[in-house]
Amino acid sequence: xxxxxxxxxxxxxxxxxxxxxxxxxxxxxxxxxxxxxxxxxxxxxxxxxxxxxxxxxxxxxxxxxxxxxxxxxxxxxxxxxxxxxxxxxxxxxxxxxxxxxxxxxxxxxxxxxxxxxxxxxxxxxxxxxxxxxxxxxxxxxxxxxxxxxxxxxxxxxxxxxxxxxxxxxxxxxxxxxxxxxxxxxxxxxxxxxxxxxxxxxxxxxxxxxxxxxxxxxxxxxxxxxxxxxxxxxxxxxxxxxxxxxxxxxxxxxxxxxxxx
Amino acid sequence: xxxxxxxxxxxxxxxxxxxxxxxxxxxxxxxxxxxxxxxxxxxxxxxxxxxxxxxxxxxxxxxxxxxxxxxxxxxxxxxxxxxxxxxxxxxxxxxxxxxxxxxxxxxxxxxxxxxxxxxxxxxxxxx
Numbered sequence: 001x002x003x004x005x006x007x008x009x010x011x012x013x014x015x016x017x018x019x020x021x022x023x024x025x026x027x028x029x030x031x032x033x034x035x036x037x038x039x040x041x042x043x044x045x046x047x048x049x050x051x052x053x054x055x056x057x058x059x060x061x062x063x064x065x066x067x068x069x070x071x072x073x074x075x076x077x078x079x080x081x082x083x084x085x086x087x088x089x090x091x092x093x094x095x096x097x098x099x100x101x102x103x104x105x106x107x108x109x110x111x112x113x114x115x116x117x118x119x120x121x122x123x124x125x126x127x128x129x130x131x132x133x134x135x136x137x138x139x140x141x142x143x144x145x146x147x148x149x150x151x152x153x154x155x156x157x158x159x160x161x162x163x164x165x166x167x168x169x170x171x172x173x174x175x176x177x178x179x180x181x182x183x184x185x186x187x188x189x190x191x192x193x194x195x196x197x198x199x200x201x202x203x204x205x206x207x208x209x210x211x212x213x214x215x216x217x218x219x220x221x222x223x224x225x226x227x228x229x230x231x232x233x234x235x236x237x238x239x240x241x242x243x244x245x246x247x248x249x250x251x252x253x254x255x256x257x258x259x260x
Numbered sequence: 261x262x263x264x265x266x267x268x269x270x271x272x273x274x275x276x277x278x279x280x281x282x283x284x285x286x287x288x289x290x291x292x293x294x295x296x297x298x299x300x301x302x303x304x305x306x307x308x309x310x311x312x313x314x315x316x317x318x319x320x321x322x323x324x325x326x327x328x329x330x331x332x333x334x335x336x337x338x339x340x341x342x343x344x345x346x347x348x349x350x351x352x353x354x355x356x357x358x359x360x361x362x363x364x365x366x367x368x369x370x371x372x373x374x375x376x377x378x379x380x381x382x383x384x385x386x387x
Contacts, residue, residue: 053306082306122380126272
């Protein structure tokens with residue numbers, strides 16, 4: 001068991017507190033099958049003895065627990081420390097929390113840590129240069145809800161987007177951003193999935209967490225429909241109830257592409 | 261925010277994606293600081309092939325650093341030249357943009373950077 005990053009500094013009144021879904025991601029990404037997949041996927045080959053440093057992007061890192069885990073234990077998980085990690089979260093407090101969590105964990109595990117770049121505020125991967133993500137991790141807002149919370153506080157919506165809002169309503173908007181998924185809990189995930197071909201590099205691998213109401217089989221079929229070589233498989237699950245998994249992690253990648 | 265991070269970020273406006281002018285974003289009124297980061301030569305050598313060098317040259321000049329060579333150094337150049345390694349390390353990983361704006365050369369939108377965190381959320385009329 002690799003140590004779980006410390007998130008005791010995170011303000012849980014406005015940033016999602018690590019829960020079953022976060023821990024399922026940690027367990028899955030550190031499972032023997034996934035570390036072996038990731039290590040061989042990004043390791044040097046005779047044709048390409050010096051593969052470019054992979055960029056690991058987490059969309060919506062929240063407390064930063066998963067991104068800090070991937071950063072701090074890079075050598076164990078990817079077989080290499082020469083990786084860059086980046087977080088993008090719509091919640092500014094989550095960006096600050098992620099940076100602290102990642103810095104703390106990588107200082108503590110300096111001998112195995114990759115390089116944490118930054119956590120920037122943004123909507124999914126819309127600010128990322130095209131095809132730049134080699135590993136993308138997404139623990140989405142997956143709970144089915146009547147409506148989606150606004151990405152910006154009401155006062156700032158028409159302006160520059162950096163207006164400072166505060167108070168109980170603002171805190172509940174920020175927390176809702178972390179869980180409220182709209183119709184089927186899929187309105188945000190649908191946008192991320194649709195963007196995958198443009199966001200992932202040719203060797204890119206995405207890990208997306210889904211709940212049973214998200215209709216995971218349909219999501220996997222949609223990914224396979226992107227074209228030849230696209231793969232989508234469930235690689236982790238938890239909360240078995242009456243024969244069906246409550247949560248699962250789907251790995252998305254293109255077959256036959258490694259290294260580079 | 262690190263200078264290397266800037267090399268991975270572009271304007272979030274959908275209609276800007278197709279334009280070469282939307283990358284790199286142009287720093288404006290940038291307040292910089294230097295953060296001590298331990299140097300990892302192997303990391304720098306492996307990061308080099310995935311840097312958009314032309315964009316990095318633009319960013320570096322716009323932030324007021326001396327001009328970078330037109331062509332990126334090779335892995336061999338870098339491993340044998342400690343001074344170059346150190347300079348690149350300082351520019352890419354130790355230089356932090358704490359405050360200021362990042363401007364899109366295509367649509368002109370200005371993204372604010374405050375306390376080292378850039379904000380790429382768009383106002384509703386640009387989404």
